[in-house]
Structure formats: structure tokens, C-alpha cells
Amino acid sequence: MKQNITGAQALMESLLHEGVDTIFGYPGGAIIPVFDAMYDYTDKLHYVLTRHEQGATHAAQGYARVSGKVGVCIVTSGPGATNTITGIGDALMDSTPMVVITGQVGKSLLGTDAFQEIDLVGITQPITKWSYQIRDEKEIPWAVARAFYIAKSGRPGPVVLDFAKNAQTAKFDYEPATCTFIRSYLPNHPLDNEAVAKAAQLINQAKKPLALVGHGVTIGQAEEELKAFLDKADIPAAWTLLGESAMPTSYRLNKGMLGMHGNIGPNIKTNECDLLIAIGMRFDDRITGDLNVYAKQAKVIHFDIDIAEIDKNVKTDVAVLGDVKNTLPAVTAQLENNAHTEWIDSFKQYEELEMEKVIRHELNPPAGSPITMGEVVRKVSDATQRKAILVTDVGQNQMEAVRYFQFDEKRSVVTSGGAGTMGFGIPAAIGAKIAKPKRTVCLFCGDGGFQMTMQELGTIIQEKMDVKIILMNNNYLGMVRQWQELFFQQRYSSTPMVNPDFNAIAQAYGIPTRLVNQREELDSAIADMLNSTNSYLLVVNVQEKSLVYPMTPAGGAVTTILLNENNK
């Protein structure tokens, strides 16, 4: 109990009570009392001043994704608050625990169109798990405890606390609060023994099972449970974008990536398997393509914590509700030891096909040809011995990065999946590095996304951070250009970019940098980057008109896969 402290101080106490040690954000008029209180908490709370509120949200996301803790942002009202919308929406799509605290005008001014007043609760209700306005200081302990409980429990997601200025300055007797239960919100499901038994029976009977591994495995920290499950029944598994690194790249049952730019094998096998086992994934359209021709031959088991995902896109035969950390072992216990050698071997022909048609050229292009994104990614992956955290921006750079980066360690990918937010990369890498300062963080981005949030280089130098940024520059908005080339008759509307001297920008911030135009320089440049104890901007001029393959065109069957320009 702390007697007679301000609401702003009570917020600090409440955050400490929730175990918060890092906050991202940006000050402004309606939140100044909170920043004033924070001035006395700098020994306990590390405040990271970003250069834009959107950057604060993505940094909090990067922090949350690699640490598993709730990311926290504090920003001001009005434009400060609306600048967080993209990050909040992104966090909802990618189930990222985040609490965004925004200043708000005082109670007496609410509803009057006061300076920097925006109805943030109204705006954010559709894109948060919970959005609440604190108008009375006495609500602070309760609201903060509830916000953290909601953000991290069940299927995690963003929460907004809109903090009226009068409640920041008013004094009251603070008593810490804890929230472990909300009667209208039951995030956990009791284990359904019947569903577990049915799922185990289907798996035991299956001749050609295929597991789809999603973000839920990482969120539930169930990587070991997943491996035990797959090993026992000998089930080949493929991952969604956010499911990458839940299995090591070298794991014998890891059959690669699903979806639009995924590997050929798992996509083809989706329509050949007799049992599809979805584990903490939500059948996004970038995974399924046309649902009318998606896995129609297979029975479907869906493990998920969110009941609203069951039957949303794909009709399930058995739904196993709950945290995969609990449900997977329950099913594993009832599995028979099995071997699906022939089925697993049948992936090989597609691996060989992809190697021949796509990967070989991407990783070992002919001498004298332009540098490809894939070879840059793989060289960095090799040079970091598969131990680095991969952060990506969005677009071709992202697809090539997740295709060719390799992993030994779990919880090693930070990318914007559901929302596909360009500009996510730099701030997310900042958050990831702050959460795991001892790990190498490698960000791959393109020239487009880099310029959307490049002001966050200022955050990097203020925090004296070591983030490795690999900018693969093709002077195009590459992914849009790819669609224009393939589906819009090469009408390159607004995709060519006139770019600045990126190295000069890095130099202006005092960040070591190097430009690579020739393949021969790449290895030494990567070595320079990794040997530097500083942040580093490695600019690689890559092939301008490259396309990411394989590609399953949007809305098509999962088995309709383009391999190259001539599709031969």
C-alpha cells in the first residue's frame, strides 16, 4: 500500500507489480504526468524512446514475440494514439501480447473535441481483446491487472488502456491488484477427454498424416511436446509463417513451409494426406488458397485455444480445444508408436524438384549474374551458425528470408504474418534485441519497408544497440512488382523506387555500413557486419526483377504452383 500517490505513480507501481521492466513509447501533452512519474523509476523501468509511435508498437511486438512477455507501450493522446493503430492491429492478427497505454484528455473535456482528443476506445474495439478508458484514478490497479491478464492469457493479443489526464494527476491510496479470473472470459478450456481419444484414434488409423504447425506452438512454449507427438506417431510436419522455428530446420520430420511461397512438398501433400492435423494455426488464406479444393480428401483435427477458429475456414472432424502445451501430450499418451516411412519418403521427389527448379538457382546463381536475395539470406544464416534471431520486414525480402534462413533454436522468428505490415522490421528488431541482448538479431528488409520506419535508426543509436540490418535493395516494391509482372501485364504502377544513398543515411546516424554490388564481396561484408560490436547496415544491391518462387497464386488451389516464369 502506498498512501497518497498520483495516478501516474500508481501506473508505475502497477506496471512493476506485473513484472514489467521495459516500456516503448513517445511522450506528449496528455501523458506528461506519466512521463514525469517515470523519471523517478528509471532504475527499475527501462524506457525506450522510439521515433514514432508505430515504431513503439512494433518494438513492443518484437520484444513480446521473442521473450513471451507482454510488450508495453506508453504514448500520448490523439495522433500519438492513432499512430499505434497499425501495431495494435498487427498484434491482434499475430496473437501478440501487448498493452498500449495512451494519454487522454481530462474527464471534463471528454466528448468536446478537445485538443488531441480522439475516441481511441471506439477506434480500437474491433482490433483489441479489450479496450478501456480509465477515468478515475481508483480504477488504475484493477484496470492494469486486468489488461495484463487479458493480453497474455488464452490466445494472446493487444489491450488498450486510455488514461484520462485527470486520473493521472489525482492522488489516492494505492493498493496493488492482481487479476486471475474474469467471469465473462474463460481463456482456458478443460481437457476434453473424448476429443483427445477421438484425435488419437484418427491419428493411429491414419496412413498418410500431415501436421500443420502454427504460432500456437511457440506461444504455448510447446516445442518439446510437439516433437514428442510427431516422433511417436512419425508424422511429417510443415509450418506456417509464424510457426517457423518451432521445429529446428534440420529435424527429420520438418518438411518445410506451407502456403503461397511455401515448399512444394507440403502444399502438394496437403491434398494427398488422409489426415490433416492443424496445431495452433488458423487456416489463413495465404496457407489454404481456394478452400473449395483444400484437403477435401482428408479428415481434419484442429488443436487450438480459440474456439472461434474451429470451423471458421476449414470444417474439422475433431477439435481439441486448449493450450497445445496440455493437449498435445494428452493425445501423445494415447498414440501408438508408428512409422510412415513410405509416406515420408514420398516428399523427397518434391524436395528434389524444388531444388532443381528453384533453390539451386536462388542459392547458387551463375557467375556474373546479379546477387539473389536467397543467397544473401543463406550466407547470413550460415555465418551465424543458425543461432540468430531472424526479423523480417514484409514482401519479397520476407519470403526469401523465411525460406532460406535456418534455425537450431526455438522462438527465433519475428515477422508480421497476418497483417503483413511493411515497416515492421526495424522497430521489431529493436524490440527483439532488447528482449534477448545476448543473441544476434538479423533483420532482412527491402528498400520500401526500410524507408517506412528508418527513423528508428535514431532509437538504435540512442539505445546503443547491436542490430544487424541487411537491406536487400532492388529499387522496386518487389512483391507488388511481382504481382504486376505475373497478373497485371507488366504494368509497373508505382513500384519503381528512386532511392537515397542508404549508406549515407547510416553514416549520418553513426552506424557502420557497407555497400555490396558484387557477389565476391558478400562474404567479407557479412563477416565485417558480424564482427562489428555495433549495429550495422549492410546494403546489398540485388537482382532488380527477381520473383519469389514457388508461388501459389492467390485464390487458386494449394496444388497449383508456379515454379518459374515459364513454369517448366
Added chain:
Amino acid sequence: MEEKTIYTITIFSENNPGLLNQITTVFTRRQINIETLSVSPSALKGIHKFTITVQTDKPTIEKVVKQIDKRVDILKAYYNNDSELVYQEIALYKLATDKVLALGGIEPLIRKYNARVLEILDNCVVLEKTGLYEETQEMFDELARTTGVLQFIRSGRVAITRGRIERLSDMLASIEKRRQEEQL
């Protein structure tokens, strides 16, 4: 295409500001029109009840109800078709007094539709009828033909399920039981 029909959604929620917005955005995203909407305190203090009717198909209603139920402040949401419900709407009709008198008396109309007189003033008469949509509409149509209707308002549907139902108090008891189990 799945066949569209009328579904009645019943929602029990905490009585917090902004809940209606949270509910309606779920319909907006899927371009579903709300046909009728009724909100009132339930039998239990602090818990509000929403009754919403929409025209849609079964797969959609299932998803929509799950997405509403998922909201933190929603205690429970479920849906029923008409055959599972006893339901009612209320309508008010304002008529010009002189037109009513010119009709030569209102008794037959009141008897025929089982309507009630709420108010009689020099200038207007207000009638009330409860019933199904078709019934209140039929009375409106007849009045429009005979006396004309100065004002007309119809409420949203209110509904109660037939047969075995999960009563709100039972539901709260089961939630309480789970709370105790989880905290053990």
C-alpha cells in the same frame, strides 16, 4: 449457397459502456444487417441481455456467434431458429382522433387484433399491439387503409427459448465452479 433464414441471437453481457459497438462490429465485418435489436437488464443485477435478429445462413451464424462470445465482456452468446423460440414484438400506432371517430367506433378493431388503447387525446389516439411481426404488420396495413397512421413504431424482438435451456443462473454457477477449480 447455404439457405438464409432468420436467426435470433441472445447475448448476456456485463453492463459496460461500449458493448453494443463491440457486438455490432462483428456483424459489420461480415456485411450482415441487424433486423431487430433489443437491449435490457436481465433478471440478474448487473447483467444485460441483447436480443438480435439477423437473416443469414447456418455456417455464418455459427461463426458470428463464436466471435461475439469471444469478446471479453460477453458472458454468453447463442443463437436459435424460430421453431426453438417463443418470441414477441410490440407495436405502437398513433391515429388521428377525428379519423377514429369517423370510423364509427374502435371496438371491432380492438377486438379483432387484441389491441389496447394507451391514450386518448383530443387530437390523437395511441394503440398498442403485441404479437409476431406479421400480426402487427397486418394491423398497420388495415389502419393505414382506414384511418391512416400518424406514427408507427415497432420494437425489436424479445424471445425465450422453448424446452430445456441453459438458464443464466445455471451458467453463472458453472462459471463459478470453474473459477474454484482453476484456483485450486
